[in-house]
Amino acid sequence: MKKYNLITPEGTKDFLFEECLVRRKVENRLHGIFRSKGYSELITPSLEFFDVFQTESTHYPPERLYKLTDSKGRLLVMRPDSTTPIARVVATRLRDAALPLRLYYNQTVYRFEPALKGRSDEIMQMGIELLGTSSYMADVEMVTTAIDVLAACSDGSFSLELGDAGVFKELMRELNATPEERENIRYLIETKNYPALNDVLDTMGDSKIAAALKKLPALFGGEEVFEKASQLYSSQRIDEILTDLKKLYQDISKVIGTGRLTVDLGMVNNADYYTGVIIKGYLEGYGEEVLSGGRYNKLLADFGYDIPATGFAVNVDAVSNIVRQNGEIPVPSADAVIYAEQGYEMKAVSVAEQLRKKGMVVEYGFFDQLELVREYARERNIGKIVIVDEEVTEVE
Incomplete structure (x- = not known):
């Protein structure tokens, strides 16, 4: 008998509608900040070998790691952080790249959190890594970029x-x-x-x-x-x-x-x-840090490439919750819904595409009565109905 087919595992959740919209909004803000400072995006696998996180500088307690095996019986983990895999990439595939390297990421990390802490085991993070310099100016760049992130995701609080x-x-x-x-x-x-x-x-x-x-x-x-x-x-x-x-x-x-x-x-x-x-x-509104990081000058040496580095990660989920609490982003709705009389369905498709090219969000009304389309528009707060038959008529 199935016991767990209607729920998500502890430490995870489904993200619906407005939650997704807010997360994307936060991610876009951070993408803009990082790109404006010359950072290039990098994505690492969700699965890494267990050994990646058992170096001299990085030793994650095994009980906090999500573990599994591959087809050869080798021990794998779901990445618990992004900095260590990026150190692996830089020490191997980017070893000959000109320094300093400016990299940013937008990906999920997985780690067991104490059940009573109320924290998620699945966390969407965005962050930056500045590799190949130990200069004071690099630390200044890291701190001021962190300030830019916090300012962009708050009202100054x-x-x-x-x-x-x-x-x-x-x-x-x-x-x-x-x-x-x-x-x-x-x-x-x-x-x-x-x-x-x-x-x-x-x-x-x-x-x-x-x-x-x-x-x-x-x-x-x-x-x-x-x-x-x-x-x-x-x-x-x-x-x-x-x-x-x-x-x-x-x-x-x-x-x-x-x-x-x-x-x-x-x-x-x-x-x-x-x-x-x-x-x-x-x-303000969140009891723990939403951003953390710092200088790590020895980590890459564990992978055979001894260069200094600094960086930070942002808990996108935590920031998104705060943005939602502040009521900054409204629930989205379409600009118009199209009602097609029988026989005019393909004409309705053409009309919808013309409106979308103008930047409008357009839905089809899947009802055979205009009054039902009107009721649907009222429920969804859609301000315009486009009636398509011999003519194209717009009504508010």
Whole structure:
């Protein structure tokens, strides 16, 4: 007996009518922004080999991956992100391309999300990757493009967070922790779970590094964060990171002001391939980030091509939900419906094509009575009826 033929799997949904229209509208906006900055579109397969996501820089927990096998018994996954497959493409098929490379994508990612989080397992993402440069200007381009995206998808009610993965990585490099302990500490910092973080770090001795890690989740706010951070722990590399991030914060604040810009040194993404500046973008009406990314200078080396890179991804579904809530896009309706008298069906086809060439949206009325066509037009909010017989008559 069939049990699941009338529902969709957990973490997925059907998109209907207005939802599709809004998604396309958001995608078109982002396409325009990315193309205007010189980015070229790239599409990777929905299916990738499991090994692609088990490199030194990228290790997705197997329990979060949708897995299957091919005809040869090889383990495949539905791609859980787009950055790693793009790194594979650049390191192989685009290895001889001139640098820097500007690429963008519009495709779905799949990953198991905790059931109680209410997140989707199937997420439409658009994003950009800027590969082959580690310049400060590349980071500026990435952040300002993120601002353009947030502005284009809101009424100005957005905010941006800046961080740097290097601070956490430098502190952990000097802490004597196992990989499991390191991941646990990262998770507790990311979720700002102060009590549990303190308990874990208390077992590692009363070191200055442990003390700094305890304070890391609280290091968020405005420009004052940099002074607080410098007092917690100082090394040549961390001082350089903070100096560079402070400059970026000051420069970006000139673009959007300080009211919508935050520094968060406790922002340690679960994608371990980030090595430098991290960004997250938020829109009013959605509790989590709709945009995230940053610099990942080591990921391509895992595929044999050691070049720096930076990028970000946009959760198109989340942005679309916000646009719908704001009532920005109306439910579409046709401009006209055509009623063809018997024997004049092909004439109606010709009339419809002429109207469509003028840019009108035209439907056929599949009824044998004009009054039924009128009723249909009223229900669908169609303002014009075109009657086709010996003559062509338009009525409002």
